[in-house]
């Protein structure tokens with residue numbers, strides 16, 4: 208049995224071979240195995256669905272991206288126009304991939320932290336059915352031209368109803384699991400999940416009533432739209448991403464959170480400040496100036512919870528960064544946590560008028576969006592799925608190489624996508640608002656560096672100095688590069704889906720010697736989906752073999 | 755119509771704020787803001803104690819081999 212003991216000075220986990228491996232108390236192993244077993248079917252259904260939508264959404268994203276630099280592509284097909292493809296991409300990444308992965312992770316985490324199995328898992332499968340039906344109908348509706356035309360809320364009301372039912376069931380289940388908990392204490396991840404479970408229905412119901420059922424008139428529509436759009440990111444995806452990181456980082460490296468006090472403070476300050484920030488999406492829009500100012504202040508206040516998370520995760524990992532080489536989960540989750548700090552600090556500054564005004568209508572914003580929803584949230588969900596699925600199926604991942612392909616294509620892909628969109632968007636913004644001439648023409652005149660200097664140096668506002676069509680043409684190389692990064696990411700997603708399918712179906716050669724299951728499972732607690740007996744035996748080399 | 759909105763908005767604002775205050779009060783009473791050290795360690799068990807890595811790439815047996823020779827990982 209390979210075991211990692213805390214022998215380094217900083218308490219960091221290092222791998223050593225124990226002299227005599229002590230057997231774990233059977234009641235603890237069987238308790239965890241029973242919980243995993245109860246989660247197996249519902250969580251795998253939510254994960255499998257999320258991965259299906261991830262692939263579909265990625266293809267839609269890629270097609271949307273291609274259409275921005277090949278505008279004639281499928282232009283004659285109404286259902287393939289950009290105005291329909293883009294909202295399908297957005298809604299499927301948000302409610303298909305993001306929310307379904309989040310709910311799967313949340314159910315497992317809640318059961319594990321409460322130390323009780325999930326009861327009546329069939330109801331959660333039923334809820335996934337509602338959710339999937341909603342996504343299918345919503346996608347067809349948008350492609351058929353029946354979109355609501357409100358960003359983040361394009362699905363028709365009947366779809367919202369289906370999603371709401373699916374969500375209500377999962378929320379009740381998560382809360383029931385918590386109510387039956389066998390531990391008194393509420394771990395910080397549970398606080399974040401409570402927040403998410405409480406806020407999401409509140410947001411979604413409010414916005415459905417105020418924008419779709421009995422719509423308010425005029426400017427408040429935009430304000431409510433962006434109160435929702437921002438909060439669905441900050442009070443639904445963000446808390447679930449952070450809950451996961453707060454569990455997995457310490458759990459994987461075997462070291463408690465550096466400062467539990469900071470983590471709790473981070474939760475309550477997030478709860479206090481995020482809700483104020485939504486109107487920063489409407490800076491310079493036709494809303495009262497004080498409302499924008501309040502949102503800017505709220506955005507800056509967000510630096511407090513963000514700093515608590517950044518300091519805490521960094522200090523927890525200090526001395527353990529070398530473990531990134533060995534744990535797939537850790538790689539994805541630490542990447543995601545770092546992205547959280549970067550995207551949030553960037554966001555706080557984007558909420559300043561001076562930063563926002565030149566870049567709002569550019570690809571720069573799209574760069575920030577992908578840094579948040581992909582580099583932060585999506586990467587953490589990937590890491591969580593790497594941790595959870597083997598424990599549900601009782602099977603090790605089939606291939607290290609595929610995991611590494613998945614990690615590197617997505618990590619490099621999203622980093623490049625962010626850079627390309629940020630730089631391309633910045634040039635676009637300067638050309639639209641401030642530059643005296645286009646970057647290309649200044650480079651022709653002054654050379655590469657001289658041109659860049661003149662371009663960014665000419666800070667006085669010269670609205671309209673560069674013809675709009677030249678600006679559009681200037682974005683094309685950046686958009687082509689974005690499509691290439693999209694291809695890289697798609698390759699990573701395909702690798703991931705192959706891994707999960709092979710794991711769940713036990714296809715192909717099964718790897719022996721899995722590190723993910725450390726101990727012999729009692730015969731009564733074999734994970735439900737394992738077709739082979741998932742017991743582990745010790746090998747002299749310190750590894751494990753599955754018998 | 756406007757009155758209905760005002761009533762709705764303020765009722766829900768009230769409910770929302772009250773629930774947050776209640777949650778905070780509950781947390782204080784339950785001692786969630788004490789014994790931080792113990793609370794942070796709540797995710798470890800006797801068989802997955804502090805100091806044990808719980809996730810490794812499949813087939814990283816060679817890591818264990820290295821350690822068998824006395825070298826530390828990293």
Ligand code: HEM
Nearest residue numbers: 265268269271272297300572573576580581689690693696
């Ligand atoms: C799971 C992964 C992904 C997530 C979570 C995601 C998320 C998002 C979000 C939130 C938006 C809306 C941005 C905004 O309105 O500011 C968006 C737009 C977009 N995404 Fe993605 N995305 C993902 C993958 C991709 C990929 C692989 C591509 C391919 C290149 C892509 C291309 C696009 C395009 C072209 C837009 C529209 C941008 C525009 O309107 O100018 N996305 N995505």
Ligand code: HEM
Nearest residue numbers: 440487488506509550551554555557558567572576579580
């Ligand atoms: C406290 C931290 C954050 C602040 C202050 C912030 C600020 C902003 C601002 C000002 C914009 C509007 C840009 C514009 O339209 O001109 C924006 C857009 C966006 N942010 Fe953030 N951000 C933060 C964190 C995050 C996180 C953590 C995520 C992802 C989970 C995220 C995802 C997005 C997305 C998807 C958009 C584009 C929305 C759309 O146009 O459809 N942000 N953010």
